[in-house]
Amino acid sequence: MSPVSATYWGITGYAIFWVLFGVAFVLFARRVYLLIRLVRLGQNENRFGSMFYRIISMLAITFSQWCTLKSVSRKDLAGIFHAVMLWGFGLFAIGYFILIGLWGGFGLSIPFAGSAFERVYLSILDIAGLLVIVAVMATVIKRYIVKPERLEREETTKEKVIMALLFTVMFGLMVLYYGMEGFGYAANNIQVSWPPVGGALASLLTGTGISLATLLVIYKAIWWSNYVILLVALVYTPHSKHLHPVFSPANVLFKALGPKVVIEPIPLEESESFGVSKIPDFTWKQLLDLLACTWCGRCHANCPATISGKSLSPREVILNLKGHLLEAGPGLLPGKAAASPEGKSKAMIGDVVTEEEIWACTTCGACQEVCPVNIEHIRKIIDLRRNLVLSQSKMPESAQLMLRNMQSRGHPWAGVQSLRLRGDWISDLDLKILAEGDTADTLFWVGCTGALVERNVGVTLSLTRVLKAAGVDFAVLGDAETCCGDPARRAGYEFQFQMMAEQNIETFKSHNIKEIVTSCPHCYNTIKNEYPQYGGDFKVVHYTQLIADLIGQGKLKLTNELNSVLTYHDPCYLGRYSNVYLEPRRILHAIPEAKLAEMERSRNKGFCCGGGGGLMWIEEQPGTTKINQIRTEDVLKTGADTVVTACPYCLQMFEESIEHQNIKDSLKARDLVELVEAAMKQS
Ligand code: SF4
Numbered sequence: 207m208s209p210v211s212a213t214y215w216g217i218t219g220y221a222i223f224w225v226l227f228g229v230a231f232v233l234f235a236r237r238v239y240l241l242i243r244l245v246r247l248g249q250n251e252n253r254f255g256s257m258f259y260r261i262i263s264m265l266a267i268t269f270s271q272w273c274t275l276k277s278v279s280r281k282d283l284a285g286i287f288h289a290v291m292l293w294g295f296g297l298f299a300i301g302y303f304i305l306i307g308l309w310g311g312f313g314l315s316i317p318f319a320g321s322a323f324e325r326v327y328l329s330i331l332d333i334a335g336l337l338v339i340v341a342v343m344a345t346v347i348k349r350y351i352v353k354p355e356r357l358e359r360e361e362t363t364k365e366k367v368i369m370a371l372l373f374t375v376m377f378g379l380m381v382l383y384y385g386m387e388g389f390g391y392a393a394n395n396i397q398v399s400w401p402p403v404g405g406a407l408a409s410l411l412t413g414t415g416i417s418l419a420t421l422l423v424i425y426k427a428i429w430w431s432n433y434v435i436l437l438v439a440l441v442y443t444p445h446s447k448h449l450h451p452v453f454s455p456a457n458v459l460f461k462a463l464g465p466k467v468v469i470e471p472i473p474l475e476e477s478e479s480f481g482v483s484k485i486p487d488f489t490w491k492q493l494l495d496l497l498a499c500t501w502c503g504r505c506h507a508n509c510p511a512t513i514s515g516k517s518l519s520p521r522e523v524i525l526n527l528k529g530h531l532l533e534a535g536p537g538l539l540p541g542k543a544a545a546s547p548e549g550k551s552k553a554m555i556g557d558v559v560t561e562e563e564i565w566a567c568t569t570c571g572a573c574q575e576v577c578p579v580n581i582e583h584i585r586k587i588i589d590l591r592r593n594l595v596l597s598q599s600k601m602p603e604s605a606q607l608m609l610r611n612m613q614s615r616g617h618p619w620a621g622v623q624s625l626r627l628r629g630d631w632i633s634d635l636d637l638k639i640l641a642e643g644d645t646a647d648t649l650f651w652v653g654c655t656g657a658l659v660e661r662n663v664g665v666t667l668s669l670t671r672v673l674k675a676a677g678v679d680f681a682v683l684g685d686a687e688t689c690c691g692d693p694a695r696r697a698g699y700e701f702q703f704q705m706m707a708e709q710n711i712e713t714f715k716s717h718n719i720k721e722i723v724t725s726c727p728h729c730y731n732t733i734k735n736e737y738p739q740y741g742g743d744f745k746v747v748h749y750t751q752l753i754a755d756l757i758g759q760g761k762l763k764l765t766n767e768l769n770s771v772l773t774y775h776d777p778c779y780l781g782r783y784s785n786v787y788l789e790p791r792r793i794l795h796a797i798p799e800a801k802l803a804e805m806e807r808s809r810n811k812g813f814c815c816g817g818g819g820g821l822m823w824i825e826e827q828p829g830t831t832k833i834n835q836i837r838t839e840d841v842l843k844t845g846a847d848t849v850v851t852a853c854p855y856c857l858q859m860f861e862e863s864i865e866h867q868n869i870k871d872s873l874k875a876r877d878l879v880e881l882v883e884a885a886m887k888q889s
């Protein structure tokens with residue numbers, strides 16, 4: 207007999223069942239509706255294209271995560287425990303639906319009651335329950351005793367109590383289930399061997415001599431307790447940090463489909479304020495991001511700013527913004543905005559996210575790469591920078607200098623570099639320099655650093671000689687080249703970026719350029735992925751892609767032995783941003799007697815050099831470890847005598863760190879093309 211079919215204080219169990227369910231469901235739906243309204247406070251953004259692909263991709267990603275195949279931390283087995291709990295509770299949800307919902311709520315007889323199928327299903331639940339108990343205990347040990355770095359954070363007492371309660375409830379639900387099963391069988395005088403736990407408990411209880419009436423009362427008490435706890439969990443979930451099961455699949459559904467890191471343009475003429483300083487300045491997708499966070503801490507554990515002791519943690523940025531949305535957002539809803547509660551609460555820039563955090567990001571993309579629910583951290587940070595720079599005229603002094611240089615000289619460099627002309631490196635080289643009216647199919651886009659900084663000019667010359675030796679027909683812009691705009695955009699100075707982007711696109715079009723070869727991954731990303739926002743659609747290749755092709759076609763032959771142990775540092779903007787991992791390695795493998803020793807953090811898990819996001823020119827926070835020094839430690843662990851990269855910023859960061867650590871004799875920093883040239887020369 208179902209406990210629902212009994213009468214309690216003159217009220218039928220069915221009435222109690224449905225009233226409790228109705229109240230819980232209304233509270234759950236009300237909260238979810240409020241959260242959806244908060245998301246809708248954001249600006250419009252079109253993330254609805256290719257919906258069929260989006261749905262399939264979301265299902266595949268979600269399912270693979272449930273199966274621990276993607277984006278789970280295998281180092282601390284978190285994904286396995288998470289999956290056991292998820293699938294275990296999934297099986298229980300089906301069981302509860304049948305046992306509590308159909309059998310209890312509707313009083314339906316279960317078609318397979320007493321059948322072999324029922325025995326098998328209940329036995330599976332028994333085993334799943336044991337696995338869930340083990341997983342919960344392991345998670346508790348991991349969280350409170352092992353404490354992986356990614357989960358370390360300062361929690362309020364309330365958060366700690368809630369977390370402890372959550373584990374108790376998960377554990378308790380399993381215990382209650384076994385109690386429900388055992389007391390149910392014993393009260394109904396049923397002896398079974400399967401399901402094993404319930405069956406064993408029932409025979410134990412029968413042997414105690416407790417009367418059937420007492421067993422029945424306890425059975426009913428457990429049944430109702432179990433039901434009430436489930437309903438409380440339903441109501442509490444969207445109030446808790448565990449609301450991510452509701453919002454993270456939606457966030458994956460609406461993820462960016464184009465380039466991995468999207469920086470949207472802002473309509474400068476139409477805007478009165480720029481960037482983001484209030485909740486409604488974000489787009490709805492950016493607000494959805496906040497609700498989707500699972501608190502997994504992977505971004506925190508992989509962020510070079512966090513690791514080097516800066517005040518920035520991408521996890522905390524997201525969680526603090528989420529807290530702000532939940533606190534101040536309801537007051538901004540239509541009909542409630544009278545007293546501008548957001549203004550009355552905290553200031554988004556300053557109280558919720560500090561300026562130090564905003565300026566500490568190298569835009570390396572490590573956070574986005576590991577985030578299991580496709581949260582876009584970088585765009586938010588850039589939007590916050592845009593507000594600081596464009597609306598508040600606030601930025602670090604070093605950033606001001608860099609931006610002033612971009613305005614006055616067309617490049618971000620100061621010092622001796624500023625005394626050079628952009629085309630000086632060409633000197634008496636026999637190169638085609640495009641004059642007004644000239645056309646060319648292939649343009650070698652040198653970039654500010656490659657054209658002006660002495661160490662990098664050497665790399666530019668190497669690349670020029672290699673391309674000429676391979677018979678590549680290309681032209682350069684010489685003094686007419688200017689900055690691609692990347693440092694201005696990453697620093698939030700969108701005016702300058704848009705101006706440079708439009709000017710460069712105009713230049714490319716005027717020379718009828720079809721293909722652009724870059725040596726700098728930042729130029730590569732900007733011209734390839736961001737110029738199309740302004741109508742500049744060109745074929746863009748990084749030199750590593752071109753040289754790998756030339757070697758493959760036999761147009762470049764690498765014959766000289768290098769006799770060196772090399773390690774390759776993946777530049778963030780070439781690797782994570784653009785997925786160019788294979789070509790540089792193919793080139794290295796083609797060099798005779800060059801042994802490649804990979805760093806532990808390589809390819810998409812590569813660690814930033816510290817120079818991206820405008821930080822090449824912006825001071826790192828004083829009193830913290832320099833990011834390039836941490837990366838040099840990674841290099842030294844491989845035993846390599848040379849660190850190779852394919853980015854002018856990375857090369858400079860390594861040179862500086864090697865100098866600083868005084869290890870010039872044991873470690874050299876080289877650009878990949880310098881090795882290619884050395885391997886080409888005849889001995
Ligand atoms: S982009 Fe890099 S530096 Fe910035 S928050 Fe993400 S991981 Fe940290």
Ligand code: SF4
Nearest residue numbers: 499500502503505577
């Ligand atoms: S932002 Fe993503 S990676 Fe970071 S804690 Fe949240 S879910 Fe995890």
